[in-house]
Amino acid sequence: MQAVVVTITSGKGGVGKTTCTANVGCALAVLQKKVAVVDGDIGLRNLDIVMGLENRIVYDSVDFIEGRCRLRQALIRDKRAPELYLLPTAQTRDKSAISTAQMVQLCDELRKEFDYIVIDSPAGIEQGFHTCLAPADKVLIVTNPEVSSVRDADRVIGLVESQEKGPAQLIINRLVTARVKKQEMLSMEDIVEVLSTDVIGVVPEDEMILMSTNRGQPVALNGKGPAASAFHHIARRLIGEDVPLQVQQSNTSLFQRLFGRG
Amino acid sequence: MISIKGLRQGLLVVFDESPWLSQLRELESKLNANSHFFKGGQIALDVKTLLLTADELQRAQTLLQQYDVTLWAVLSQNESTNETAHKLGFSDTLSGPPTQFAGEGEEHEQDGTAGGNAITEGTDGLLVRRRVRSGQVLRHPGHIVVIGDVNPGAQLIAGGDIIVWGKLQGVAHAGALGDSGAMICALELTPSLIKIADAARGSVNGRLSDGHRRSRSRKPEMARLEQEEINIVAWQEK
Numbered sequence: 435m436q437a438v439v440v441t442i443t444s445g446k447g448g449v450g451k452t453t454c455t456a457n458v459g460c461a462l463a464v465l466q467k468k469v470a471v472v473d474g475d476i477g478l479r480n481l482d483i484v485m486g487l488e489n490r491i492v493y494d495s496v497d498f499i500e501g502r503c504r505l506r507q508a509l510i511r512d513k514r515a516p517e518l519y520l521l522p523t524a525q526t527r528d529k530s531a532i533s534t535a536q537m538v539q540l541c542d543e544l545r546k547e548f549d550y551i552v553i554d555s556p557a558g559i560e561q562g563f564h565t566c567l568a569p570a571d572k573v574l575i576v577t578n579p580e581v582s583s584v585r586d587a588d589r590v591i592g593l594v595e596s597q598e599k600g601p602a603q604l605i606i607n608r609l610v611t612a613r614v615k616k617q618e619m620l621s622m623e624d625i626v627e628v629l630s631t632d633v634i635g636v637v638p639e640d641e642m643i644l645m646s647t648n649r650g651q652p653v654a655l656n657g658k659g660p661a662a663s664a665f666h667h668i669a670r671r672l673i674g675e676d677v678p679l680q681v682q683q684s685n686t687s688l689f690q691r692l693f694g695r696g
Numbered sequence: 697m698i699s700i701k702g703l704r705q706g707l708l709v710v711f712d713e714s715p716w717l718s719q720l721r722e723l724e725s726k727l728n729a730n731s732h733f734f735k736g737g738q739i740a741l742d743v744k745t746l747l748l749t750a751d752e753l754q755r756a757q758t759l760l761q762q763y764d765v766t767l768w769a770v771l772s773q774n775e776s777t778n779e780t781a782h783k784l785g786f787s788d789t790l791s792g793p794p795t796q797f798a799g800e801g802e803e804h805e806q807d808g809t810a811g812g813n814a815i816t817e818g819t820d821g822l823l824v825r826r827r828v829r830s831g832q833v834l835r836h837p838g839h840i841v842v843i844g845d846v847n848p849g850a851q852l853i854a855g856g857d858i859i860v861w862g863k864l865q866g867v868a869h870a871g872a873l874g875d876s877g878a879m880i881c882a883l884e885l886t887p888s889l890i891k892i893a894d895a896a897r898g899s900v901n902g903r904l905s906d907g908h909r910r911s912r913s914r915k916p917e918m919a920r921l922e923q924e925e926i927n928i929v930a931w932q933e934k
Contacts (some may be wrong), residue, residue: 508859585830585848585849589829589831589849592830593831595829676730
């Protein structure tokens with residue numbers, strides 16, 4: 435099959451880009467796809483931590499771009515899935531270390547080896563974002579169900595359209611169904627009304643995520659909990675399966691559920 | 697006399713054959729009188745057959761910069777002027793978006809061609825058939841008609857009227873070149889700020905326009921200037 439470059443971005447920071455990248459990448463790998471997850475956040479790398487591969491980094495993408503290693507040497511094999519690799523980035527440099535043209539070239543190299551290349555974009559709409567957008571065949575925009583995150587997603591959707599990379603698709607992350615019912619939180623319908631963008635998945639708030647990111651064990655690898663199942667659904671939609679969109683109950687603590695906050 | 701036209705790529709200022717300095721002064725007085733219309737915009741100059749030096753072009757650029765306007769293209773029928781403009785890094789054609797702003801995304805008129813949307817060029821009006829998103833600015837010396845919603849964070853700036861066949865959120869400024877008879881109407885008029893000529897009114901209908909609260913039952917409304925205050929009335933008048 436022809437390789438697909440998927441860029442995951444959001445505008446606003448802290449909405450779950452890196453978690454989504456790691457888990458969508460893992461879920462695709464579980465579906466027997468050959469996957470490379472690429473950290474595009476030069477200087478503020480996190481994807482290696484969330485993937486639990488931090489202490490295996492020898493070379494990174496900047497080393498490859500600057501000719502200090504071959505691409506294969508920079509790619510870290512994740513043994514928990516059949517064909518899953520991480521391309522980490524440099525922690526000591528900044529966004530100017532890889533130009534847009536170099537990123538496109540890097541992805542063209544990866545296209546020869548992989549089915550899916552999933553890029554974790556930096557927050558913001560500056561050069562680093564444009565660098566990660568340039569090679570994309572598909573753009574996924576992560577938003578939380580709150581007004582400022584939706585506003586930034588709207589801005590980014592406009593930029594993606596103007597670069598003719600659209601139509602972008604939406605991942606609504608950290609939805610709490612109970613709070614939507616109590617009208618404390620924007621619903622999927624509220625968000626779609628503003629953004630008029632196709633939703634590829636709704637990831638419910640899930641307390642498993644915090645532990646899994648801290649431990650470097652993406653939930654999509656062991657497949658437990660509502661968030662894990664949402665990521666698997668997103669991966670199946672990405673490979674073209676027709677999976678009906680469902681909003682699952684969020685998984686929060688018994689305490690919160692007892693007091694009606696979960 | 698200079699004239700100002702609206703383009704997909706921003707504004708076009710057309711000069712005639714009269715002396716450069718007097719026309720530049722005219723441009724300055726227009727910028728001065730309508731600074732809020734031009735602010736943050738980008739301009740192309742059509743200097744016809746005028747022979748201009750690098751100094752003269754840079755002077756125009758500096759003048760525009762003082763009003764927060766970017767000069768991105770110089771059209772000329774004079775070969776020498778063309779060459780000078782090219783050396784200074786200005787585009788000599790209006791075709792395609794001004795690439796040097798591709799990363800900025802402040803002016804998104806060029807989106808129109810990408811999404812199969814219709815945009816009519818000319819001074820009369822600008823017709824945009826799509827959603828205008830946060831951070832996008834539509835600026836036109838004539839009227840602006842949007843078929844679609846205008847999201848919070850978007851801006852419409854028109855010399856004439858603004859008509860939105862959809863929900864108008866964000867900022868709308870009609871009569872931005874001084875026409876106090878201009879009006880703004882929308883199927884749902886809930887902008888965060890509207891301006892007509894020099895008058896302004898915030899948070900219309902006394903609520904946040906964030907799409908957070910549903911408002912399906914709202915009626916079309918229009919805003920006009922009456923005794924220097926912006927008045928909002930229902931579309932169906934008796």
